[in-house]
Amino acid sequence: MSGKTILELRGVTRTHGKGAAEVHALRGVDLVVRAGELVAVMGPSGSGKSTLLSLAGGLDSPSGGEVVIEGTTLASQSKAQLAAIRRRSVGYVFQDYNLIPALTAAENVSLPQELDGLSARKARVAALTALAEVGLQAEADRFPDEMSGGQQQRVAIARALIGERRLILTDEPTGALDTETGEAVLRLLRRRCDEGAAGVLVTHESRHAAWADRIVFIRDGLVLDESAPLQRAEDLLVGDEAQS
């Protein structure tokens, strides 16, 4: 994988509590994710997967080490600068969608752009484009409680993909979805990475991790191991044929 580095974690630690109650959620993690690459993070519950994702997106601050997005060290940024990076460069998809119930699908998707100073009209056009990309243009003016779980998650994906976001962070994005809808969500994520975004997919499901180029295994706040970069799929079949 030779794309530009989009996300880099350097010796990142995160500790909660003090003294006897101290918990080391992450204990020194290095991670590089490049443009065009989807990296899955796997590990048992409590291993630090979601903490890693929060730190990667600037939703939380590390106790030690550095998080760098597109060359910018997050710790060196003011709160306002950090918020701007999160709005412009980072898209999040959470398991429970995190949509605002009082806003329509289009309003949920356009909100980050409007907060970033784009006119309401232009933000709506961008939102409709993003919703069309996930097959939901017809549902643009529906509220979250008028949509199925799968539709709500696709709205969340559209919100994560809108604009020029180059880093897409997803935490169990298919957890509440049926197999077919979950696969559609993963296809969207895969396609966006194939088009040049960098993606991180936190999951405990091997079937979902299999969509990634690389799989990082995490346990007790430490990176245990990682899979080799993906081989070309054809090699497997050609290899078998050659043996027969």
Place this chain on the structure above:
Amino acid sequence: MSVKHSLLAGLADGERYGYQLRAEFEERTGATWPLNIGQVYTTLNRLERDGLVEPAGQDAANHVFYRITDAGREELFSWFARPVTRAERPRDELAVKLALAVTVGGVDVAAIVHAQRKHALAALQDYTRVKARLDPAELAASLVLESMIFQSEAEIRWLDHVEARVLRHARESQTTRVGGPADPGSAKGAGGAAPTDADASTRTSRSTRATATARKGKAI
């Protein structure tokens, strides 16, 4: 896999020659189980001997065509109707390997499980990549591919289970030892076929050290 029934299926809707049968089988199954052409012709000879297929002439290029007989059609549909008996498959080497690993002192079971999981995940990535490019209209090939995906996923889930069981067993063994004098043989009973407490403890600490060593200087 039954090459015999695969060839009968290939002849069910018309006459074919060997290479055609192989190509059609691979197309229908997404090329997941490539057939050896020698195996195709050997099997056709056996099917002819048993009266399940019969020769149907040659074309200008000297391809020998075959057609299915009534007996062959009966055998094919009887095969479709019969459930596949898994007991006929070979012994599961992985299950046997892990069963032996937990009974041999000094074996890092966690490392074996992790290496196998990485291997299965790599296969799962390959299948998923192929599936992502497959036209959903190719039903037969999709079904075969999805069967391989489900099997890989099942293996990985089972490996997760094995890892959790081994870890829990090692912790329980340590707790028993710290809590007071324990029957040295008790862990064997609890674990089904487990090593001694001392063995489990040694393996766990060795595994932790190996992991820490592997991690040093690792950038991902």
